[in-house]
Structures are given as C-alpha cells and as structure tokens.
Amino acid sequence: MNLTRAEFLKLALGAGAGATLGLPLKAFAAGLTGTISYLTYESLPTTKKVTGDLIAALEAANPGLKINPLFTSPEAVRKQVASMLQSGTAPDIVNLDIEDAMLYANSGLLEPVSDVVGRIKNLPDRWRARVDGQDYFVPMGVKFTYSWYRSDLFEKAGLQPPKTWSEFEAAAKKLTGGGQFGYVVSSNETGDNPVSSLFSYAFSNGVNFVDDDGNVVFDQAGNKAALAETLAFIARMSKFSPSGTNFGWGDIINSFASGKVAMADYIGSRLYAVTAQNNPQLAEVTKPMVQPYGKAPANRLSAEGFMVFRGSQNKDVAKQIISYLREGQRYFDYLWSIPLHVLPTTKEDFLGEFQKNEFVQKHQNIAKVVESVWDQARNPVYDLNGKKPLWQRAKIYTSTVYNKMLASVVQGGADPAAAIDQAAKAARSLIKNA
Amino acid sequence: MSIVTGAGALRWLDFSGIALLLVASLFIAVMIVPVTWAIILGFTNSGPFQAHMTFAGLDNYREILGDPAFWRALLIGTIYAVVSTVLEVVLGVGIAILIFRHGSPFVTSFALMPYMIPTVTTALVWRWMTDSLNGIFNQLMVQSGLLDQAIEFTSTGVLAMSLVTAASVWQFTPFVILVILANLGTISPSVYEAARVDGVTWWQELIYITIPMLRAPILLVILLRGIWMFNRFDIIWLLTSGGPIGGTTTLPLYAYVQAFGNNNYGVGGAASTVIFLILLVFGIVYIRAFHPEREVARG
Numbered sequence: 032m033n034l035t036r037a038e039f040l041k042l043a044l045g046a047g048a049g050a051t052l053g054l055p056l057k058a059f060a061a062g063l064t065g066t067i068s069y070l071t072y073e074s075l076p077t078t079k080k081v082t083g084d085l086i087a088a089l090e091a092a093n094p095g096l097k098i099n100p101l102f103t104s105p106e107a108v109r110k111q112v113a114s115m116l117q118s119g120t121a122p123d124i125v126n127l128d129i130e131d132a133m134l135y136a137n138s139g140l141l142e143p144v145s146d147v148v149g150r151i152k153n154l155p156d157r158w159r160a161r162v163d164g165q166d167y168f169v170p171m172g173v174k175f176t177y178s179w180y181r182s183d184l185f186e187k188a189g190l191q192p193p194k195t196w197s198e199f200e201a202a203a204k205k206l207t208g209g210g211q212f213g214y215v216v217s218s219n220e221t222g223d224n225p226v227s228s229l230f231s232y233a234f235s236n237g238v239n240f241v242d243d244d245g246n247v248v249f250d251q252a253g254n255k256a257a258l259a260e261t262l263a264f265i266a267r268m269s270k271f272s273p274s275g276t277n278f279g280w281g282d283i284i285n286s287f288a289s290g291k292v293a294m295a296d297y298i299g300s301r302l303y304a305v306t307a308q309n310n311p312q313l314a315e316v317t318k319p320m321v322q323p324y325g326k327a328p329a330n331r332l333s334a335e336g337f338m339v340f341r342g343s344q345n346k347d348v349a350k351q352i353i354s355y356l357r358e359g360q361r362y363f364d365y366l367w368s369i370p371l372h373v374l375p376t377t378k379e380d381f382l383g384e385f386q387k388n389e390f391v392q393k394h395q396n397i398a399k400v401v402e403s404v405w406d407q408a409r410n411p412v413y414d415l416n417g418k419k420p421l422w423q424r425a426k427i428y429t430s431t432v433y434n435k436m437l438a439s440v441v442q443g444g445a446d447p448a449a450a451i452d453q454a455a456k457a458a459r460s461l462i463k464n465a
Numbered sequence: 466m467s468i469v470t471g472a473g474a475l476r477w478l479d480f481s482g483i484a485l486l487l488v489a490s491l492f493i494a495v496m497i498v499p500v501t502w503a504i505i506l507g508f509t510n511s512g513p514f515q516a517h518m519t520f521a522g523l524d525n526y527r528e529i530l531g532d533p534a535f536w537r538a539l540l541i542g543t544i545y546a547v548v549s550t551v552l553e554v555v556l557g558v559g560i561a562i563l564i565f566r567h568g569s570p571f572v573t574s575f576a577l578m579p580y581m582i583p584t585v586t587t588a589l590v591w592r593w594m595t596d597s598l599n600g601i602f603n604q605l606m607v608q609s610g611l612l613d614q615a616i617e618f619t620s621t622g623v624l625a626m627s628l629v630t631a632a633s634v635w636q637f638t639p640f641v642i643l644v645i646l647a648n649l650g651t652i653s654p655s656v657y658e659a660a661r662v663d664g665v666t667w668w669q670e671l672i673y674i675t676i677p678m679l680r681a682p683i684l685l686v687i688l689l690r691g692i693w694m695f696n697r698f699d700i701i702w703l704l705t706s707g708g709p710i711g712g713t714t715t716l717p718l719y720a721y722v723q724a725f726g727n728n729n730y731g732v733g734g735a736a737s738t739v740i741f742l743i744l745l746v747f748g749i750v751y752i753r754a755f756h757p758e759r760e761v762a763r764g
Contacts, residue, residue, distance in 0.1 A: 106725070109513050110513070110725070112513065113512075113513035113730075116513075116516070117518075131514075134514035134728075135514055137514070138514050138515050138516045139516055140514075140516050210607075210614075210615070212598075218708075218709075219706055219708065220706065220707060220708050220710070220711065220722075221706055221707070221722055221726045222706075273597050273598055273617065274597060274617035274618075274619045274620040274709075276619045276620065276625075276705070276706075276708040276709035276710075277619050277704070277705050277706040277708050279706075286598060289598045289599050291598045291599075292598075429728060430726070430727045430728065431722060431726045431727055434726075438708065438709070438710050439710060442620075442708065442709040442710045443709075443710040461727075464510075
C-alpha cells in the first residue's frame with residue numbers, strides 16, 4: 032500500500048487517538064465522505080481536546096471526510112445557525128438544548144433522528160424531543176439543578192443544610208450581615224439563568240406553566256397561587272443576596288467564589304469546578320445539597336444534544352457521526368471531559384460506567400445529590416406534569432416573558448399576581464403570533 | 466508642473482476608476498446592504514427558529530409603537546445621550562484647554578488613554594471596580610468610613626444610569642480632547658497677545674476668544690458624539706444588561722433584546738429602523754440649524 036506523508040500522518044493520528052481512547056480502529060464508522068459542519072456550545076478546553084481527538088480519529092479512518100467544528104457559546108451557535116439558514120446553507124450537526132430542538136422541529140427545519148435515538152437503551156421520555164412519533168434530538172447529556180453551601184459557615188452558625196423553603200430562608204437570613212450574603216438571586220431581564228432558577232422553585236411548588244394542549248395555564252387557579260408564592264419567596268430571598276439585576280451564569284459563580292456568599296444554585300457542577308480552580312481552600316468547604324423545595328422536591332433539568340438539519344447535504348453522514356460520538360467508550364470520554372457537569376442520559380449509565388472516573392469517584396457527594404434528584408427533575412418543554420414536549424413551552428421559556436415577570440417582582444417590588452397576569456398575556460400573544 | 470497626457474492619462478483614469486469602484490463596492494457592502502437588510506427585516510416575520518421569513522406589513526411597527534417599553538427606552542436613551550454628550554463636551558473642552566496651556570506630551574498621551582482601551586475592557590474594569598462584593602470603590606469607601614455599606618450600583622435605575630454615564634464619559638471624553646486640542650493649535654497666538662495688551666482676564670479670554678474660535682469643532686463634536694451615544698450598545702449591555710427593570714435600556718438595547726432575547730428579528734429590525742430614522746431627522750435638523758460643515762470650512 033502506498034501512502035503519502037499526509038495520509039500516513041492522518042492514519043497514525045487516528046490510530047494514536049483510537050489507542051488513547053481505548054478504541055480499535057475497526058470500531059469506527061467507515062466509508063464516510065463529505066465536509067460536515069459541527070457546531071457545539073460545549074467549549075471547555077478539555078472537551079475541545081476530546082472532541083478534536085475523536086474527530087481526528089474518525090477523519091483518519093475516513094479519508095474523504097472533513098469535519099469542521101465550531102466551539103462557542105449557545106448564543107453564538109444559535110446566531111450561526113440562523114445566519115447559515117438565512118443564507119440557504121443548513122448546518123449539518125448542531126449541539127444545543129432540547130428547547131432549541133423543539134423550536135427548530137416546529138418550523139420543519141430538523142431531520143428525524145429516531146433511528147439514532149432508538150439505539151439508546153433506557154432513555155427516559157422526559158428528555159426526548161419526540162413529535163408525532165419522530166425524534167428530532169439525540170440527547171447527549173443532562174444537567175440537574177442543585178444548590179451549594181459553605182459547610183464552614185453553616186457549622187459556625189450551627190445550621191444544617193436546608194431542605195424546605197422556610198429552612199432555606201431562615202438560613203439565608205442568619206448568614207447575611209457584615210458584608211456577607213446568605214444567597215444569590217439572579218433576576219436579569221435577559222438570559223436563561225434567572226428563569227432556570229425560577230422554574231426549579233416553581234416546579235417544587237407544584238406550578239404547571241403550559242398544559243399539554245399548548246394553553247398557558249400559569250395564571251389559572253392553583254398554578255397562579257403557587258407561582259405567586261414562588262415569586263414572593265424569591266423576592267424575599269433577594270434581600271439576602273447581592274444585587275443580581277445583571278447576573279449571568281458566570282456572575283453567580285463569581286459571587287460564590289468571592290467567599291462572601293453562603294449558598295447558591297447552579298445547573299451542573301461548574302460552580303464547584305470553577306471555585307476549585309480559583310480558590311481551592313473555598314472548594315474544600317463548598318458542598319452540594321438538594322435544592323430546597325416548596326411543596327415537594329422537584330427541579331429544572333437541562334438536556335443537551337445533537338440535531339441534524341433537514342436542509343443538510345450530508346444528513347446520513349451526520350447521523351452516523353452522531354452515532355459514532357454517542358456510543359461506547361467515546362461517549363463517556365466526552366462526558367468526563369466536563370466532569371459531573373454534563374451527565375449520561377440514563378440512570379443506568381450514570382450509576383454504572385460513568386462512575387469509572389477518578390473525578391467522579393473523588394466527588395461522590397455530588398454524585399449522591401444528583402442521584403437523589405434524578406427522578407424528580409423536569410425539563411421546561413415537558414413542564415411539571417406534561418406528558419409530551421411542546422414547542423409552545425419552549426417558545427415562552429426562551430423568550431424574556433418569564434425574566435420580566437421575575438424582574439418586576441424582585442427588582443421592582445410588583446405584586447406577584449399582577450406580574451403573573453401581565454406575563455400570561457405576553458405569553459399568549461407570543462404563541463398566537465408564532 | 467507636469468501634465469499627464471496620452472497613455473499615461475488613460476492609465477491614471479483606469480486606476481482612478483478601479484479605485485472608485487472599489488470604494489463604492491465597499492460602501493455598498495458595509496453601509497447600504499446592512500441598512501437595507503435591517504429595513505427589510507422590519508417588514509417581516511422572521512427569527513432564528515423560522516425556516517422562511519414572511520411579509521408582515523406594518524405589524525412590527527405597530528407592535529413597537531404600542532409597547533410602553535419602547536417609549537421608555539427612547540426616553541432613557543435620549544437622557545443618556547444628552548447627559549453623556551454634554552459632560553463629554555464640557556470636560557473635553559476644559560481638559561483640552563488645560564493641556565494645551567500647561568500640559569506636556571506625556572499628559573496628553575495619558576489623557577487620551579481611555580479612548581484607546583477596548584470598550585469591553587472598560588466595561589469590565591468599571592464593573593469590577595464598582596462591584597458590591599469585591600469592588601475597590603466600595604472597599605475603599607467602607608474601609609475609610611465614608612460609607613456604612615457597599616453601594617449596589619445596579620440596584621436602582623438612577624444608580625445604574627449614573628454608572629453607565631460615568632463609564633461612558635470616562636471612555637469617550639478623550640475623543641473631544643483630541644479634536645479640541647487639534648483646533649486649539651490653529652488659533653493664532655497674536656489674537657491672545659492683542660487681547661492681553663488690552664488687559665483681558667483669563668476668563669474673558671476663554672469666553673470671548675477661545676470658545677468662539679472653537680465653535681466649529683464643538684458643533685461637530687456635539688453632532689458626532691450625540692449620534693454615537695444614542696447608538697451606544699456595548700458599554701451599557703456589558704455593565705447593566707439594560708437593568709434594573711429596564712432602567713438603562715436604551716433603544717439599541719431594546720432592539721437587541723427583541724431580536725435575540727425574544728428571537729424576533731422582525732421587531733428588532735423595525736426598532737433598528739426607527740433608531741436610524743430618529744438619528745437621520747436629528748442629523749438633518751441639527752445640520753440645518755447650526756451648519757457645522759460651513760463652520761468647519763470657514764475655520
């Protein structure tokens with residue numbers, strides 16, 4: 032066999048990556064050709080390295096294949112997709128959230144990926160974007176919302192990690208003062224972090240936002256009362272927080288890592304990872320806890336995954352690449368590159384293969400909290416009690432309707448009931464005009 | 466004097482034609498196309514999750530004109546533009562005169578430094594400095610006993626707007642200093658010498674000689690800075706994200722949130738077109754009223 036220098040290097044790289052990842056070359060999909068765009072918001076250096084190695088190995092095994100990855104923020108991925116669609120060039124593989132998948136699918140932009148999803152064993156329905164019997168989203172990972180507390184401050188104050196809202200409020204109050212804050216409330220009028228937190232607390236207080244027929248119900252009867260209670264609770268908690276009117280996800284971490292905040296909520300374990308990187312002493316006393324609940328434990332879950340666009344010129348190749356990334360040891364290598372932040376999509380995988388990692392084994396306290404919230408977590412596209420995913424839920428969730436409702440109560444001191452009425456009106460208008 | 470003739474002239478004409486074509490193409494690509502695209506978007510239903518845009522007529526304009534948040538953003542944006550422009554011009558002219566009379570090249574470079582710092586860096590530095598948890602401003606104030614507790618600059622509209630205005634004035638005043646310094650050098654020293662012979666004070670010199678001689682550049686700077694501040698997005702977004710409860714949401718932020726927060730490019734495009742029209746009308750009225758271009762030519 033005659034090989035050019037470039038071909039030899041590519042093959043060697045593939046074999047090297049395969050060996051590194053514990054994979055035989057023959058396990059790779061073969062005969063794939065084309066130039067594939069790959070857009071993802073998982074852009075940690077470790078994830079880029081693992082993904083880059085997997086791509087290099089696949090390209091080496093398929094000389095006619097070229098994958099162009101773009102690692103950036105979720106907002107930038109959405110803008111890139113929009114630009115490509117408007118210029119008539121559909122992207123091939125995109126990694127975003129299930130909310131995005133529902134909105135793209137509703138516009139007829141996605142290719143069904145039921146065959147890929149069908150191969151994933153024990154995948155719970157509540158993180159599938161299944162519409163009219165077809166899946167449009169290959170879940171790659173899930174992130175749970177839970178809370179973090181400072182064990183040193185709790186011990187000093189003689190407190191136990193709070194379980195309910197009343198205990199939570201009492202702890203935050205006791206830990207506030209002298210330049211110290213008990214908790215962080217983010218109430219930014221844009222961005223998904225305030226809404227993520229709001230949904231977690233609202234779910235735990237029994238709030239359903241949109242019913243399975245796509246009707247807005249959060250301003251009706253029991254839901255309205257429960258949501259008003261939730262908003263009032265968050266407004267009270269904001270008295271024990273630094274001003275979070277312009278807080279993004281990063282600002283929540285910064286506040287906690289400053290050492291002046293005793294408790295914070297986050298989705299996934301990134302708050303801990305960043306604290307450990309920047310302030311190892313603080314990380315030693317940073318402990319996870321189940322997010323305190325209103326009526327019953329429940330919280331917001333985030334599901335991220337791949338979608339293939341209908342306008343793609345390489346749909347079949349894109350699906351095979353997704354399968355390649357989604358299966359076997361490669362999948363766990365990908366998840367471990369974002370340790371304990373993005374988790375496997377099945378509980379079996381989480382409690383099984385996923386545990387075979389040094390970081391996971393070392394942080395069993397986080398793993399235990401995740402395990403305890405696993406079954407009670409819900410994604411907004413399914414709502415608290417919904418049986419099917421709906422684009423209407425995604426449409427409202429990804430707008431600024433809920434942000435404005437929360438901000439008007441927390442920042443402006445508005446009456447929760449009035450804020451809910453206004454938000455419901457805006458939500459109905461949003462769905463009607465969609 | 467040499468005259469270009471024959472083949473040389475033809476080559477020159479060819480070159481100038483190509484150069485003109487390149488400039489025209491660039492102008493169309495970076496000015497005409499985006500503006501036209503934004504105007505077109507304003508008449509469509511479109512967004513990041515839609516396959517195709519559809520014609521919406523004037524619906525988007527009806528929506529924004531009927532939205533109280535739009536009018537609030539217009540008011541807040543106007544206040545921000547007027548206050549920051551006035552402060553930039555007053556401080557810029559004052560500092561430029563001081564530097565011209567008493568400054569050294571080092572002082573001049575130092576005064577111009579904020580303008581050379583990227584806006585994103587300026588915004589982050591101001592945000593960190595005024596942070597209620599770790600900001601140096603609050604630390605110093607509390608430690609020195611001047612404040613009982615840290616000021617939360619993003620907790621009220623007035624405080625947040627003060628923060629945004631202060632950061633903007635800090636960054637953009639050097640532009641005014643630069644323009645005024647360049648013009649101060651063109652005032653003949655003999656004018657001042659004659660005035661001093663007549664016994665004028667420094668104040669009279671400032672009011673009756675310097676300021677009138679700077680009328681042209683000041684008028685031009687007010688026009689430019691007014692437009693730029695009204696259009697300012699980056700520094701406000703990075704400092705406050707438009708909050709609290711819309712307290713620093715100006716029209717560009719309103720347009721951005723409509724387009725990318727609510728995923729509605731149509732309404733965002735309509736809001737951008739309205740901003741363009743407002744500035745166009747302002748520019749025309751201002752130029753007709755003050756004729757800064759005539760003043761500059763005269764100067």
